[in-house]
Amino acid sequence: MADISTDFLGIKSPNPFWLASAPPTDKKINVVRAFEAGWGGVVWKTLGSQVKNVSSRYSSVNYGGKRMMGFNNIELISDRPLEINLREITEVVKMFPDRAMIVSLMADNDRKSWHELIMKAEDAGAMGFELNFGCPHGMTERGMGAAVGQDPEIAKMVVEWVMEKATIPVITKLTPNVHSVVPTGRGAVEAGTNALSLINTIQSVTGVDLDTLVPNPYVAGKSVFGGYCGPAVKPIALKMLTTIAQDPVTNRVPISGIGGVSTWKDAVEFMLLGATSVQVCTAAMNHGFRIVEDMCEGLNNWMDEKGYQKTTDFIGKSVEKITHWEDLDINYHHIANIDQSKCIHCGLCYIACEDTSHQAINVDRGQPYNNYTVKDEECVGCNLCKLVCPVEDCITMEEHRVAPEYVNWKDWQREGRPLNDH
Amino acid sequence: MTIKKPTKNMSIKNNRLTTAEYQENFADIHPPFETSDAALVEANRCLFCYDPPCMKSCPTSINVPKFIKQIATENLKGSAHTIFSSNIMGAGCSKVCPVEKLCEGACVYNLMHEEPINIARLQRYSTEKAMDNNWQLFDRKPSKGKRVAIVGAGPAGLSCAHTLSREGIDVTIYEKEAKGGGLMTYGIAAYKVTPEFCEDEVNYITSIGGIEIKYNHELGKDITIEQLQKDYDAVYLAFGVGMARQLDIPGEHLFGVTDAIKFIYDLRDNDHSTIAVGDKVAVIGMGMTAIDAATQAKRLGASEVHLVYRRTQAEMPCTEKELNIAKLDGCNIIWLAAPKEIIGNGGNVTQLVCDVMKLGEPDGSGRRSPIASGETFTLDVDMVIKAAGQMPFSDLVNEESLENNNGKVAVQGKSKTSLNNVFAGGDCVNGGREVVDAVQAGKDGAAAILKQIVSPDYIIESELKPTFNN
Numbered sequence: 001m002a003d004i005s006t007d008f009l010g011i012k013s014p015n016p017f018w019l020a021s022a023p024p025t026d027k028k029i030n031v032v033r034a035f036e037a038g039w040g041g042v043v044w045k046t047l048g049s050q051v052k053n054v055s056s057r058y059s060s061v062n063y064g065g066k067r068m069m070g071f072n073n074i075e076l077i078s079d080r081p082l083e084i085n086l087r088e089i090t091e092v093v094k095m096f097p098d099r100a101m102i103v104s105l106m107a108d109n110d111r112k113s114w115h116e117l118i119m120k121a122e123d124a125g126a127m128g129f130e131l132n133f134g135c136p137h138g139m140t141e142r143g144m145g146a147a148v149g150q151d152p153e154i155a156k157m158v159v160e161w162v163m164e165k166a167t168i169p170v171i172t173k174l175t176p177n178v179h180s181v182v183p184t185g186r187g188a189v190e191a192g193t194n195a196l197s198l199i200n201t202i203q204s205v206t207g208v209d210l211d212t213l214v215p216n217p218y219v220a221g222k223s224v225f226g227g228y229c230g231p232a233v234k235p236i237a238l239k240m241l242t243t244i245a246q247d248p249v250t251n252r253v254p255i256s257g258i259g260g261v262s263t264w265k266d267a268v269e270f271m272l273l274g275a276t277s278v279q280v281c282t283a284a285m286n287h288g289f290r291i292v293e294d295m296c297e298g299l300n301n302w303m304d305e306k307g308y309q310k311t312t313d314f315i316g317k318s319v320e321k322i323t324h325w326e327d328l329d330i331n332y333h334h335i336a337n338i339d340q341s342k343c344i345h346c347g348l349c350y351i352a353c354e355d356t357s358h359q360a361i362n363v364d365r366g367q368p369y370n371n372y373t374v375k376d377e378e379c380v381g382c383n384l385c386k387l388v389c390p391v392e393d394c395i396t397m398e399e400h401r402v403a404p405e406y407v408n409w410k411d412w413q414r415e416g417r418p419l420n421d422h
Numbered sequence: 423m424t425i426k427k428p429t430k431n432m433s434i435k436n437n438r439l440t441t442a443e444y445q446e447n448f449a450d451i452h453p454p455f456e457t458s459d460a461a462l463v464e465a466n467r468c469l470f471c472y473d474p475p476c477m478k479s480c481p482t483s484i485n486v487p488k489f490i491k492q493i494a495t496e497n498l499k500g501s502a503h504t505i506f507s508s509n510i511m512g513a514g515c516s517k518v519c520p521v522e523k524l525c526e527g528a529c530v531y532n533l534m535h536e537e538p539i540n541i542a543r544l545q546r547y548s549t550e551k552a553m554d555n556n557w558q559l560f561d562r563k564p565s566k567g568k569r570v571a572i573v574g575a576g577p578a579g580l581s582c583a584h585t586l587s588r589e590g591i592d593v594t595i596y597e598k599e600a601k602g603g604g605l606m607t608y609g610i611a612a613y614k615v616t617p618e619f620c621e622d623e624v625n626y627i628t629s630i631g632g633i634e635i636k637y638n639h640e641l642g643k644d645i646t647i648e649q650l651q652k653d654y655d656a657v658y659l660a661f662g663v664g665m666a667r668q669l670d671i672p673g674e675h676l677f678g679v680t681d682a683i684k685f686i687y688d689l690r691d692n693d694h695s696t697i698a699v700g701d702k703v704a705v706i707g708m709g710m711t712a713i714d715a716a717t718q719a720k721r722l723g724a725s726e727v728h729l730v731y732r733r734t735q736a737e738m739p740c741t742e743k744e745l746n747i748a749k750l751d752g753c754n755i756i757w758l759a760a761p762k763e764i765i766g767n768g769g770n771v772t773q774l775v776c777d778v779m780k781l782g783e784p785d786g787s788g789r790r791s792p793i794a795s796g797e798t799f800t801l802d803v804d805m806v807i808k809a810a811g812q813m814p815f816s817d818l819v820n821e822e823s824l825e826n827n828n829g830k831v832a833v834q835g836k837s838k839t840s841l842n843n844v845f846a847g848g849d850c851v852n853g854g855r856e857v858v859d860a861v862q863a864g865k866d867g868a869a870a871i872l873k874q875i876v877s878p879d880y881i882i883e884s885e886l887k888p889t890f891n892n
Contacts, residue, residue, distance in 0.1 A: 065466030065494070344530040347472030368475035368528045390469050391534065 002303035013040030020279035021104035028088035041100025059216030070232030134200025159191035201227025234260030245274025264298030349385035438723025502552035576604015578848025581864025598640035673764025678771030682809035700805025712809035
């Protein structure tokens with residue numbers, strides 16, 4: 001059995017799966033249930049100045065019959081009195097001393113407020129802080145949340161205030177609602193943050209009700225931009241995570257990865273791209289805390305299969321595999337092959353290639369089944385046919401190098417080699 | 423010498439069951455999707471194949487992936503329009519089509535060893551919504567000032583009428599029965615379609631306007647082709663086929679020998695409790711009609727039902743699904759058996775003697791022909807239902823001077839008969855096939871009529887190759 005326990009700046013958890021700062025971590029009753037279910041840690045829902053929430057708060061994007069492929073919310077930070085939150089944090093830490101208890105903070109935008117909040121949370125028993133510089137709605141209008149995260153200078157200043165006071169590890173959470181997460185990440189690292197986490201939610205409109213013409217979620221005939229999350233945002237999160245893991249300044253600190261993590265596979269991907277722990281919210285809100293069981297077992301089995309003893313054996317291993325386009329090997333070429341014994345003759349590969357790609361699939365009409373074969377000389381190896389094929393391993397991409405040696409675009413251009421002739 | 427009058431066969435009787443039992447036995451065998459979510463789950467399973475095998479396996483070429491996708495996008499009107507554009511009896515066909523050998527049988531999921539898409543049920547979901555809400559999905563083109571007479575308000579006649587009406591032709595249908603729908607109304611098991619549904623379907627089809635149905639008008643009695651030729655620009659014959667084929671064996675006249683078509687007809691037109699059925703029944707044949715007769719005999723309360731077929735399962739005309747309905751209903755299947763003689767007592771059927779058959783060389787249908795082996799066996803039965811194919815209306819066809827093949831109206835191309843401006847299609851031409859085949863025949867007939875009476879290059883929508891397949 002592999003060891004899936006996690007040490008994040010000295011904060012230990014039995015597994016790398018934390019619940020993100022969100023509704024599931026707003027109250028003792030939720031967090032106790034989460035820990036009983038087996039979650040490694042929580043980031044307690046953001047503490048700060050008093051707010052008032054509205055109804056409704058969530059909406060989602062369904063796709064192809066699957067619900068909550070994307071999810072958004074317009075909920076603010078915790079709307080419970082600070083004292084109750086602090087008391088419950090103390091109680092939960094006592095009940096579950098082996099779990100990570102990170103507390104998310106978003107104080108009013110002045111040094112004194114931050115210092116007071118930090119002292120109170122440390123006294124309550126927090127093991128670490130996560131600074132909420134990401135909340136994209138409600139708080140930004142008051143100069144908090146994403147308003148801080150979107151301006152590297154302000155972020156840096158606030159992190160400096162925090163570092164003056166905090167005696168426990170500080171994680172700065174980054175907003176994705178920027179051109180690049182790196183400048184704010186650098187500012188936070190330069191100001192002394194001990195770690196980074198990303199991404200917070202993405203500003204979004206999930207849809208419009210075609211009867212009322214009011215976008216979602218509905219609040220008395222109006223709506224606002226909400227924070228988007230769930231499986232749909234995972235690819236964006238992974239990209240942003242990679243930029244932080246690759247940057248020579250931001251990669252000096254550990255990262256907690258967030259954004260659409262729903263399964264152990266998602267978690268491994270985040271970890272391969274540099275995350276030491278991962279945070280989950282939408283998947284738990286969709287299915288309950290019980291999903292952590294398979295996350296732990298799946299991670300364990302995968303690590304055993306691959307021969308990894310501990311998570312640090314593989315964290316970050318894929319970071320260097322994302323390179324610049326001009327460094328890709330132009331002599332690499334692969335061609336689709338359709339396994340006729342597996343083909344079910346649905347024609348999806350054909351129509352996708354014919355209508356939208358390179359007309360590289362041949363159709364041989366039959367009654368009722370057509371046969372489809374690849375025109376090797378026309379195939380550019382784009383993967384589209386393989387992606388649309390409903391049968392596992394029916395279409396495979398087979399390597400046919402143009403030439404044995406590695407050559408990239410820069411060399412190609414310098415040597416004046418020919419461009420595509422079609 | 424006195425001829426002994428048959429005494430009433432006491433074992434053939436009605437009221438065998440309670441009202442609740444009749445209701446249960448004749449309830450809809452294909453329950454619809456109860457909720458839109460259930461339909462959406464199934465619709466979303468559809469892979470949306472290109473040049474789809476399901477569509478190519480439908481005689482009316484319904485664009486199946488398109489209508490399913492339209493259910494998935496909650497464009498139900500569009501979905502119903504897609505179905506009805508190809509098959510105006512799409513609602514009925516969703517209940518009676520042998521889909522396992524047509525669209526669903528061709529579904530690519532079969533090749534993955536997965537359950538095929540439940541196309542019929544999705545089609546029913548869409549078309550029922552259209553009928554329940556009386557969605558008017560078609561506009562008639564401006565009148566072309568032409569009139570067409572159609573004989574028979576069955577699937578072929580209604581399909582032809584609707585297609586013509588859409589193109590701006592006024593249609594009069596002459597129907598010998600008191601209701602429309604043809605075999606859909608009179609010849610199919612009650613647990614597949616109810617009489618109410620059939621009536622609703624006819625009303626829905628004719629609600630486009632421009633179609634008048636004159637009921638209780640029989641060709642050869644109340645009307646003649648000659649008169650119709652005079653009164654209309656064209657005539658379309660879609661009068662179907664008649665009673666079951668004779669067995670031509672001794673004892674066929676005995677009380678208790680009946681015709682499957684009549685048996686089913688009576689079931690469709692009367693309260694089930696009034697239909698008399700034997701205690702031990704033999705049904706001759708293994709087509710859909712034989713299955714419908716056997717299962718309904720069982721469902722009316724017969725204690726034993728034997729399906730007697732002269733070939734084997736490999737040659738049977740019904741689908742395996744139909745056969746399984748009969749088996750689940752407790753019918754006994756006897757392969758390689760041909761009726762040789764019906765024995766009676768007091769004028770009533772008491773036994774059926776059968777030849778044991780073996781398979782010889784392939785016959786004209788390509789199926790191995792059954793040959794008597796010389797052995798026989800005897801079944802104790804009190805009722806014999808004949809369901810070994812239906813006979814064309816040979817006398818009528820000959821009286822009306824139509825060129826024919828053993829009573830089946832002969833056509834040039836798809837529907838042109840030997841008579842001037844007279845076209846034909848459906849069972850009266852092909853001898854008896856599925857409802858969906860008749861619907862296509864009606865469309866073909868309408869296309870031929872439009873070419874004849876409007877313009878030789880007149881093209882209707884359904885003749886165009888769907889762009890989907892380019």
